[in-house]
Amino acid sequence: MEQVESVIVISDTEGDNDGESSVFIVENSPEVLDTSKNKSTEIIDEECGLAITFSKKGNVMPHARYDCVEQDFTRTENDISGPAGNNLNFCEQCYCYICDKLASECQYWNLPSICHCNAHNKSKYWKAHRDVALTGALSIFNFNLVDIDSELRHGGGLLQKFCLELALEYNKYLMGLTTSRSSLIPCICICHSQLKMFCEMCQVNHVEIRLYSYTPVYNMVNNFLQQAEKEKPKAAAIMMIGVAKEILLHKQSPQEVFNKNDHTSTPNQAVPIFMHRITCALQRMLVLSDFPPYLFNKLKTFYKSLVLPSYCYIFTNSLNVLSWDDPFLTSILRGQNITGQRQKKGRKETLWEDFPIVQARVERMEAREEYRELVRYLRVIKCNDTLKLRALQDKVPFYFCKYGDFNSAAQSFHLNSNLSCCIACRLTPYQYKVYLKILRTGTVPAGSEISEEGRWILLEGSNLIRCCVLLKCSLRILFVNEVLYRDVYCWSRLIQIHCNYFSLENDILQMPSPGFVKSTAVLAVSVLEDLKNGIVGLPKPFSSMLHRESALILVTMAAAQMLHRNTSIMKIVLPLILAYGVRTKNIWALKLLFDSLSTKEEILHNFCAILSNNIYVHRNMIIAVVKCHDANYVSDLVTLFLSFKQTTVQSLSIPVLTVLVEGWHEFKTKESIWIESLHSFLQNKVVPAMEMVNTAQFIELRNKLNRIL
Template sequence: MEHEESVIVISDTEGENDGEASVFIVENSPEVADASKEKSTEVIDEECGLAITYSKKGNVMPHARYDCVEQDFTRTENEISEPAGSNAYFCEQCYCYICDKPASECQYWKLPSICHCNAHNKSAYWKAHRDVALTGALSIFNFNLVDIDSELRHGGALLQKFWLELAVEYNKYLMGIITTRNCLIPCNCICHKQVKIFCEMCHLNHVEIRLYSYTAVFNVVNNFLNQAENEKPKAAAIMMIGVAKEILLHKQPPQETFNKDDQTSSPRQAVPIFMHRITNALQRMLVLSDFPPHLFNKLKAFYKTLPLPSYCYAFTNSLNVLSWEDPFLTSILRGQNITGHRQKKGRKEMLWEDITVVQARVERMEARKEYRELIRYLRVVKCSDTLKLRALQDKIPFYFCKCGDFHAATQSFHSNSSLSCCTACRLTPYQYMIYLKILKTGTVPTGCELSEEGNWVFMKGANLVNDCLLLKCALRILFVNEVLYRATTAVHATAIIEDLKNGIVGIPKAFSSAFHRESALILVTVAAAQMLHQNLSVINVVLPLVVAYGKNFWALKLLFDSLSMKEDVLHHFCGTLCSNIYVYKSMLIDAFKCHDADYVSDLVTLFLSFKQATIQSVSIPVLNVLVESWHEFKNKGLHWTQTLHSFLQSKVIPAMEMLNTAQFVELRNKLSQLI
């Protein structure tokens, strides 16, 4: 082993400390040779714990040029004009510090103004240059190398390729296309068609002009954004913000001619479209994707440096998105800040976020079933798009139901001090019935949509509402909701009254338990009368309400008595009822079939018993329908027709003889002819 001289040991660090190299030599010595012959172990460096048990001439491993032991290296800070000293020389294992390639393959090894042969790791200039070479397009974000993972590298590589493609198309756009005005506005002058000479009038139509169309650039950017949307969040974010950096620098040539009707034909029209798309996508990613803090902050910081032209000033603060760990936001979500305000540098601030950010936060908290936090957030957040924000806030009662807090849900329908602008006043008939079902059964949909479809689950341990509170909630919503008044008041009243008849809806304890159904029916009747007094003009269907009372004629009489307090209200209600009887007579006929002769008799008697002629007149359409359907009733073998005939002859006709109007005389004759 005497011909073997040394061994090369490669350090596991790059040599950040001054005076340290990435390679050091352990010289062979007689002592080491003797030790090897004796097959013993001798510790050479106790501090490093390095022991030599065997040695031979080492193979030189790949190394940076500045660490080469065969060629001297001269360190300079930023010499790029020419190789310093013998830096241009290298051994077979020397690598370029910048390119990470063998020195023999580096195209810029001793090229003037670049000179990679002078690069070393002790120079701030060359280290920055190496970072740019390693990170490519990611260098603009000032990432630390340890923070760049494969996903970011992938996004950076795609962005680098896109920049090259975009530069080609943008240069073509700046060059424009030479043509004549005649291509845009056809020349109708006949002078040059005959003698091939342009007259003074049409000469301008044949002057060469330069046309510019940004459409090709628009298509390149649009295709790349489509590609970015299909990438993973980190890569997509890098790609999109990199697009923004480039297109914001695009300018329109002076005296540009373009199609004003085509939004893709110029940067002034196209760039705002892209910025709206990019900022919305970035906002959603910052909220929905769990970006590490360094990436979250780098994206926001880089966005602030973008040079926004005047037509993009609206996007200045678009990426001022609070992280989920922000103290202000967390204090709101945890219920520690119920106002959404804070003092910052002596000024009062509120939680204000773009609607895209609000929608993304709602989406994330719904997915995580964080309904309490979602309620607190929606109650305080502010937004410029008030209509979309209000639509999200209208789901607060539903989120309370998802929490199992049904009492809070009933109160949240009217959380706004203005009854004309609360959740209750905007409920649709379908939503209203869903909420009644939820509150009545204590079950909720499994999803986050207020829909009757799909599976429903019972909320175990939930704070269910009693029947009294349910009735109160239903009536309060009807009082403030104009849509329910106009389209469905009668239908919903029918449902409530049916529940009362079946004993489903209860009443306050103050009412006698022996007459709980009757007492509840009184409450509904009085409430219905009050609603009719306030908004009768918007109601055009009242027959279902009358039919729903069934044989509870005492309650129906209470309704008419309550309406009689205002003559105009009573007149309008009775007129609408008479019209409904003729239009929806099948509804009344079905009611006749479901009951007996006493029902028909008592209904007619009720109307005739009132002193007001307006109410008495309601009996006319009722009896007309009865007369028209009399033979149908007999043919179907209804046993009560004979009983009813006797009642009409003995009671109704004598009572009608006291009413000498022409309508009653004609109707009395019809009844007398019934067999």
């Protein structure tokens, strides 16, 4: 029997001995040595509570580094900057707690930013890292095995591989790069430049310095996030939130110089940029992706557990996203809560969400055509970015139209928003024209954008708003929006709407009596003043048998007032004139416009000058309108000009007829009856009328007409 020196007793209950060593050493003693002589002798150590019935020379068994009896171990919670105490040293049987390899084989044993030599089983930080090493990156989320699908495993695998690569790159940043100061700031000392030697003055320019740049780490993280954005939602969420956990641990080198112009050179500048990007992406995914409840809650809980440095406190609670089945949110979407507020634990709570969350909810409800719910949500939600939220709320009238509530849409243009400014104030000319078409026809664009292009659909079962409501709404928008008020094309569309341009072909306005036109025009002046002041009631003529004709008179008088104010700065007015004759003929209303302008000679002269120029420059507009009508339209239009007493208006017939004569070949495709009718009008009405006007222009034009006739 060989001599026994010691016995090693290894505990089989790791983690349950409250910090005590899991190895107990029985030192050599005479009593133990005596047992070699008599194997049946039993020695009991009452102090240790051990009974030894047999012993031999002990061999040191493989053990974790923190259990080593040869080398002292210093326990820390999460120190990864470098070896703590004597932790760097190890014996031949020491194993790495994280890698489950011999300490001599662990490539991260004393690597700054990782330092596996400090790992032990009493630290939550190191336990989490061990779980990652054994079961992958998903272990940090505490998933049940049944919850982990192939998509989550894929994301976890990519995250685990990246974290190791990131640690190596971060370690390079911590170690820095040694270089000469002269490589950054060239030495201009004469001793160096001419004598090729260093002196005391320039010696400082040639010392070695250490540079620290976080940019390579920034680029690595940026590339990984770009990769994550291309993955499926579950994998992307795991990858992004896992990266956030890693970069929040990155600290700036104490010797590093802060460069405010380079946001990638230090962790203090780069990490907040990444956190904003990651947080916004996670917020959108929680809203747009149908994550199962366990994953939805795990992501929120994990994000809340992140330890944020002082420069990232702004992201605290940023992932507190309400699920779609949250009682507070559902009560608002169903119309049961119209205020967006509730009492919670005796305190008033308002529905408030970050803008990326609001934007994502709008996108999802648009895609699902949940326009009623979308209107209810946008009318109560509060947000950290008021201006961007207002841009989303400006589409509320459109969403009303999408489900056929045209009356509410008309009213919503003038309801105050969060910034005490109505939606009508911010409409663009294009949006205004689209809304007029929607409200007049009861049709809407097929998509979720305010666009006149593409397919439009008729909403079955919806009721069109009354003519007087459309009239008041359209004029009030112009009165509060100066950009629209000065836009000729907005007035052109408004005139077309009230000329029934978008109605059935047989739905044509009748020409009222001159007395009715005159009396209604006088009344329209006071009505327009009331509308400008917010009084929206309309007198009896606008609800009579000729209410549509009355509406056109009111619009014409409003257009005349606009021209009185803005003619001096306008460059085009032709669309305004042609609006009275596109598909329908309302020359009587056009005459009213000229009569209203003729009250001021200067205004009429400027208007006619602009119009005459427009006819020559935009001749295709004239030809297109002429092709849409019978020959009587041209006859009525030219007769209107020639019948005016003012020579400035009479002269407008010259450019119109000139365009017709020069483009006569373009009308050959029309029916022979159309050509003959126009030919007869020009020969029997226009030429004789021009015989009475002996100006050079009329004589030249008459000769051209005689040649084609």
